[in-house]
Amino acid sequence: MTTAMGPFCAAKRAFPWHGACYSGEQSSFPGGRHMTSIIANAYVLPYANNRTYSDIQAQPQPQKAGQPSHGFSDSAISVTLSEAGRAALARGGQSADDDETDKLRRELTELLDGLGRTSPLTDGKLAVDLSGFERAEVFAIAQNTGNKFTADEQKAAKSELQQRFDAALSGAHSLLEVTGSYRDLYEASLEYLDAASAEEKKSAEWQQHYAAVSQALGQLNSNPGQPPQGIKSDPVVAYLGRVAKGEQVKDRTFADVSDDARAGLDNIYAKAGDLKDLSKFGSRALSAIVLNRTDTFTSTEIAAARSEMKSRFGQSVQSAFQSAGGTGDPTAFSKKLIAQYGSMSVEEREAAGLDDQYYNTIVRNYETSLNISRAFGLGGGATSLLSFL
Numbered sequence: 001m002t003t004a005m006g007p008f009c010a011a012k013r014a015f016p017w018h019g020a021c022y023s024g025e026q027s028s029f030p031g032g033r034h035m036t037s038i039i040a041n042a043y044v045l046p047y048a049n050n051r052t053y054s055d056i057q058a059q060p061q062p063q064k065a066g067q068p069s070h071g072f073s074d075s076a077i078s079v080t081l082s083e084a085g086r087a088a089l090a091r092g093g094q095s096a097d098d099d100e101t102d103k104l105r106r107e108l109t110e111l112l113d114g115l116g117r118t119s120p121l122t123d124g125k126l127a128v129d130l131s132g133f134e135r136a137e138v139f140a141i142a143q144n145t146g147n148k149f150t151a152d153e154q155k156a157a158k159s160e161l162q163q164r165f166d167a168a169l170s171g172a173h174s175l176l177e178v179t180g181s182y183r184d185l186y187e188a189s190l191e192y193l194d195a196a197s198a199e200e201k202k203s204a205e206w207q208q209h210y211a212a213v214s215q216a217l218g219q220l221n222s223n224p225g226q227p228p229q230g231i232k233s234d235p236v237v238a239y240l241g242r243v244a245k246g247e248q249v250k251d252r253t254f255a256d257v258s259d260d261a262r263a264g265l266d267n268i269y270a271k272a273g274d275l276k277d278l279s280k281f282g283s284r285a286l287s288a289i290v291l292n293r294t295d296t297f298t299s300t301e302i303a304a305a306r307s308e309m310k311s312r313f314g315q316s317v318q319s320a321f322q323s324a325g326g327t328g329d330p331t332a333f334s335k336k337l338i339a340q341y342g343s344m345s346v347e348e349r350e351a352a353g354l355d356d357q358y359y360n361t362i363v364r365n366y367e368t369s370l371n372i373s374r375a376f377g378l379g380g381g382a383t384s385l386l387s388f389l
């Protein structure tokens with residue numbers, strides 16, 4: 001007796017979509033009568049990497065009187081499917097990944113149509129705000145998943161990924177100017193790499209970069225003030241080279257960002273009728289609405305954008321505080337705030353109400369925390385601390 005099972009659908013892929021599926025298919029032997037039944041009310045078993053396998057139960061049935069044996073016994077095979085498996089059957093066998101790639105294709109088309117464009121590039125440069133797409137989605141476009149994306153769209157997505165990496169390191173780069181330690185740069189790079197999707201982590205580029213950053217951090221254990229040497233495919237060295245030459249992916253002009261934000265809001269009104277959710281807007285787009293330098297946004301839109309920015313900034317500060325608490329480094333929180341400030345554009349800082357006084361304050365807090373920790377580290381305990389004070 002054989003059973004035919006359809007492809008296993010990985011649960012945790014480049015996108016936040018889930019589903020493990022089996023397709024039941026009738027199997028037969030000469031003269032035998034076998035059937036496969038699908039049980040919808042099923043449970044699933046946990047599997048590694050958040051994947052699930054459907055529970056499959058074979059339930060042999062007694063042979064009926066007068067039925068030829070042909071050397072085989074009849075049986076009924078009960079195949080229990082997960083919810084995602086049942087959804088796959090409803091789709092007629094089309095995988096969830098195909099569905100989501102089609103959805104991504106539609107969303108990108110809608111974005112371009114809303115801006116009156118056929119390409120996300122102008123003169124070969126990224127000219128559309130892709131910050132509303134998840135990193136895994138941008139990676140899928142860059143890799144031309146499902147052969148659904150044009151060469152211009154793939155190039156734009158690769159440029160967007162490069163811009164996101166540079167932005168992730170820009171804060172740590174500003175911190176380097178304060179602390180003189182390269183370790184923060186490499187830790188920021190490692191954090192960015194760790195946040196990649198499962199599909200991105202399968203790529204040769206990701207694996208080369210991860211190995212290089214890990215090797216560099218090993219070198220920095222002994223001398224954090226000395227840049228790592230002799231490491232192939234080091235993404236931080238490449239980033240610093242782009243910074244030195246002024247070759248980072250350039251931010252689009254603030255006027256262009258404002259135009260995109262206006263078009264994005266109009267698209268929301270066309271679909272939903274009112275302003276409900278600004279979560280898909282990037283930080284610069286929100287800043288453009290808040291600052292309203294083009295005088296094209298209403299007071300309601302400005303208030304909504306300001307509220308979204310305040311919420312995001314508060315969450316990032318809280319996250320920085322919580323993550324710093326487990327490091328054992330008294331300067332960690334101040335360093336995270338300095339890096340956060342350094343990663344923001346001038347407009348984003350202005351819209352968030354962060355000025356030079358704020359920056360000078362967090363730098364002084366870092367220096368104070370560092371001096372106190374050094375005082376304790378001298379081994380003099382309270383005496384050293386009192387001497388410092």
